[in-house]
Amino acid sequence: MKKETEFQVMRKLWASTLISIKNGYAKEQKTLPKSAQEKMLEHFMVGFIYNSDKIEGSSLTYKDTASLLMHGATPKDKPIKDVKEAEGHKKAFYMMMNEKQNITLEKVLAWHKVIFQESDPLIAGKIRLHKIMVTGSRTSFPHPETLKHDLKEFFEWYKKEKNKWNPAELASLVHLKFVSIHPFTDGNGRISRLLSNFVLKKANYPMFNVKFTDRMGYYRSLETSQIWYDDKHFVRFFVKKYIKEYRKYT
Numbered sequence: 001m002k003k004e005t006e007f008q009v010m011r012k013l014w015a016s017t018l019i020s021i022k023n024g025y026a027k028e029q030k031t032l033p034k035s036a037q038e039k040m041l042e043h044f045m046v047g048f049i050y051n052s053d054k055i056e057g058s059s060l061t062y063k064d065t066a067s068l069l070m071h072g073a074t075p076k077d078k079p080i081k082d083v084k085e086a087e088g089h090k091k092a093f094y095m096m097m098n099e100k101q102n103i104t105l106e107k108v109l110a111w112h113k114v115i116f117q118e119s120d121p122l123i124a125g126k127i128r129l130h131k132i133m134v135t136g137s138r139t140s141f142p143h144p145e146t147l148k149h150d151l152k153e154f155f156e157w158y159k160k161e162k163n164k165w166n167p168a169e170l171a172s173l174v175h176l177k178f179v180s181i182h183p184f185t186d187g188n189g190r191i192s193r194l195l196s197n198f199v200l201k202k203a204n205y206p207m208f209n210v211k212f213t214d215r216m217g218y219y220r221s222l223e224t225s226q227i228w229y230d231d232k233h234f235v236r237f238f239v240k241k242y243i244k245e246y247r248k249y250t
């Protein structure tokens with residue numbers, strides 16, 4: 001009861017701010033010509049892929065990423081794996097942006113496949129068949145035998161709960177629950193961050209970029225929620241960072 005009470009108090013404190021962010025963002029979008037909206041989206045896409053890949057160990061700099069994704073310029077002396085995954089990530093990002101229906105496992109597998117089909121085709125779009133551990137993490141992830149059931153439960157939870165939460169809260173919960181299943185050999189964080197932005201975009205909220213510079217707090221809040229089976233730690237991290245990023249709309 002104490003955990004639930006704390007969570008509900010947090011939600012009440014930021015509820016009106018999140019709605020203000022949505023309204024302020026919508027008002028801004030109405031004033032922008034289509035070309036400006038496209039530029040904003042392209043800028044967000046580059047920053048999102050740079051940070052998301054960097055969190056996972058990519059060697060590409062922001063300049064490398066921007067030149068590659070905006071101009072097709074392959075950076076010199078960088079691993080081809082990092083280059084191919086950034087290119088695939090861009091394709092997956094626009095697949096996510098163009099998706100009008102609810103998320104399904106088939107769609108998520110398709111996003112994963114386009115990210116990894118050039119760099120690691122043996123894992124691209126495939127659920128892992130082996131146990132997995134994350135170096136430095138105390139979290140235990142599900143055995144491969146339970147993944148089919150866990151994923152089924154995840155998508156059922158999403159359909160049932162998606163209208164009960166503010167979209168920023170839902171985005172954080174979708175991220176937390178999916179990455180805690182860890183269904184892939186690699187790319188779980190990237191897919192989880194795409195899923196978060198699918199939720200935000202679908203609800204007409206501004207999308208969110210988890211920055212590489214915030215990775216320690218990001219990892220810590222994820223692990224705390226996973227170890228203690230308490231969603232509020234990661235939700236609090238995510239929503240506070242989200243509000244800080246978009247305070248200008250309030």
